[in-house]
Amino acid sequence: MNRESKTITPPSRTPGKKTGRRVVSGLFGLFILLALVFVGGDARKALHLSLPGPVIGLALLAVIFLLVKRFHTRSHRHLNLRVVPVSRLLVSQMGLLFVPVGAGIITEGDVLRHEWLPIVAAVIGSTMIGLVVTGWLMHRFAPKPKLAKI
Amino acid sequence: MNLHDILQSFLWTAITVACYLVGLGLRRLARNHVLANPALIAMILVAILLLATHTAYAVYFRATWVLTFLLAPATVALGIPLAKNFAHVRQSLSGVILGLVTGSLTSLVSGVLLVRWLGGNKELALSMLPKAVTTPIAMSVAGQIGGIPALTAVLAVLGGVMAALTFRTVFGILRISHGHAIGLAAGTAGSGLAASQAAELGDGPAAFAAIGIGLNGLLTALVAPLVATIFK
Numbered sequence: 010m011n012r013e014s015k016t017i018t019p020p021s022r023t024p025g026k027k028t029g030r031r032v033v034s035g036l037f038g039l040f041i042l043l044a045l046v047f048v049g050g051d052a053r054k055a056l057h058l059s060l061p062g063p064v065i066g067l068a069l070l071a072v073i074f075l076l077v078k079r080f081h082t083r084s085h086r087h088l089n090l091r092v093v094p095v096s097r098l099l100v101s102q103m104g105l106l107f108v109p110v111g112a113g114i115i116t117e118g119d120v121l122r123h124e125w126l127p128i129v130a131a132v133i134g135s136t137m138i139g140l141v142v143t144g145w146l147m148h149r150f151a152p153k154p155k156l157a158k159i
Numbered sequence: 160m161n162l163h164d165i166l167q168s169f170l171w172t173a174i175t176v177a178c179y180l181v182g183l184g185l186r187r188l189a190r191n192h193v194l195a196n197p198a199l200i201a202m203i204l205v206a207i208l209l210l211a212t213h214t215a216y217a218v219y220f221r222a223t224w225v226l227t228f229l230l231a232p233a234t235v236a237l238g239i240p241l242a243k244n245f246a247h248v249r250q251s252l253s254g255v256i257l258g259l260v261t262g263s264l265t266s267l268v269s270g271v272l273l274v275r276w277l278g279g280n281k282e283l284a285l286s287m288l289p290k291a292v293t294t295p296i297a298m299s300v301a302g303q304i305g306g307i308p309a310l311t312a313v314l315a316v317l318g319g320v321m322a323a324l325t326f327r328t329v330f331g332i333l334r335i336s337h338g339h340a341i342g343l344a345a346g347t348a349g350s351g352l353a354a355s356q357a358a359e360l361g362d363g364p365a366a367f368a369a370i371g372i373g374l375n376g377l378l379t380a381l382v383a384p385l386v387a388t389i390f391k
Contacts, residue, residue, distance in 0.1 A: 042232035049235070059384040060377075061299035063234035068377060070238030075245060096236035099229065103351070104198030105179040106230045107294050109223040111202040111316070113309030115209060116216050120283060120310065127279030128314070131287050135270035136318045136348055139291055140326055141333065143262025143371070144344030148337040151254025 031094070038095035045070055164222075171222035178204040193323040193352060198294075199316050234295045241373030244366040247339075255343060255370065262347050263375050266291045267383065271390050282307060284390065289383050290314040293350040296376040304387040315350065322349025323356045339367045346371020 048069065050062030058065065070092075077084045099106075114121070121128070181204060182197030189195035209219055220227075248255050267288055274284040286306035289297040294315045301311035326345050335341065342364030345357035354368035 039232060042235045045235045046231040059303070060380045061234075061296070061303060063231040063299065064296055064377060064380045066231075066235035067238040067241070067373070070235050071242040071245070071373070074239065074242035078242075093239055096239040099233035099236045100240065103230075103233050103293075103295065104182075104196070105176065105201070106226050106233055107298065107312050108175050108179060108198060108201045108205060109220055109227050110230075110298055110308055111198065111312040112205040112209065113216055113220065113307075114202065114313050115206045117307060117310050120280075120307075124279045124283050127274040127277035127283060128287075130277055131270045131273035131279070132290070132314055132317050133321060134273045135266045135287070136291065136321045137325070137329070138269045139262045139266025139348035140322055140329060140344050142265045143258040143347045144326075144330055144335050144337075144340045145258075145333065146261055147251070147254045147258035147340035147343050148335045149254075150257050151251035151337065151339060 034091045035095045035098075038091040038093075041092050042066070042070070042095065042099075167218070168222045168224070171219055172225055174208065175201065175205055175223055175226060178208075193320050193356065196316060196320060196352065199313075199320075202313070230295050230298075234293075234299070237293065237296075237373055237376065240369040244369045247363075247366045248370055251339060254340070255367075255374075258340065258343055259347055259371065259374055260378065262344065263291070263378050264382070266348060267379065267386055271386065275390070281305075283310070285387055286310040287314060288387060289379050290318050291348055291350065292376045292379045293372050294319075296380060300380050300383045304384055316352070319349045319352030322353040326353055326356070338364045342367030343371045347375045350375075 045066035046063055049065035049067075052058065052065050053060060053062050074085075074088060077088060178201040179197055182195075182200035185200055186192070186195040186197050205219070208214075209216060270287040270290065271284045274287050279287075282305070285304050286301050286308075288304065288306065289300035290311055291297075292300070292315070294312055297311050297315045298308040300306075302308045322345060326341065326349065330336070330341050330344075338360055341360065342354075342357045345353035345364070346368035348371075350372050354365075354372055357368040358365035
């Protein structure tokens, strides 16, 4: 989880830019992400969607980013400077953020003791099925790129 | 909020960050091996500390609200890697849609069926359902459909580790050498953990892994409530 940052290209940074200004841009970026969280939550309530609010926010951010990249270069530069760095930080260290929820496993000791067999079997089985089905169908139906080294 | 609460909040948040830093250190020592997952290590350390100090989980959870609060904007932030790599989807639209939708659905349904078939209860089945997607989305979906978010978080990390450890061997045996297919499958079935391994195969696999994480997150959040009502 912590290395998802690899898949994001680093933003263009002006060399020698002051840390203070970076922090301010970062906070502004975080403010935009939070605004999208609340917009997502409101949209969920207003439209009676079953999607969680932050997931609606995710989709909105992706759509905004694609639209702005296509039609409004200046806003795209603003997004790259403000939202992208803070997004990279949050995504790359996301593991830290779900530690408090994950530690709640201590209240589920009974489930783990009594149901370890279905847990182990379903995690292994359904992960393998998902992996093989997705990989094989994409392999079969998508145009071939260069061969990957395995 | 009184002084005691503020101190407690500060203390437990600092302890959680420290446990995570220990996890990051251990991962470096293990040369980035997938089993050395900092989040999983931190969860175990925090759990041991809570049990050792006889602290109620509810107290700890309330004290670390800042971290949990940031989970929502971090989920929104996943939109950036999705958008940045979205251009790749257009080149191989049919393959991506077919692979992602079928793979995601078979993985959802097989997880629920395996749990029920082996005698697991309904709560466990609902916690298993969204485990293939990236942990924050998996947890919020689990909470929504009546599963246990903490259990889903652990299942999601275990599934990710499983996929990351095995995908090269599996695709080697099946003679699947299509880099984009391997990336998409790793991101769809193993979220961030497998995606970071797939990213080592090159830029194409990395981009498709990011697409797999983002689109499977959206798809699972959409269909999980439907699947949950069918199997209730």
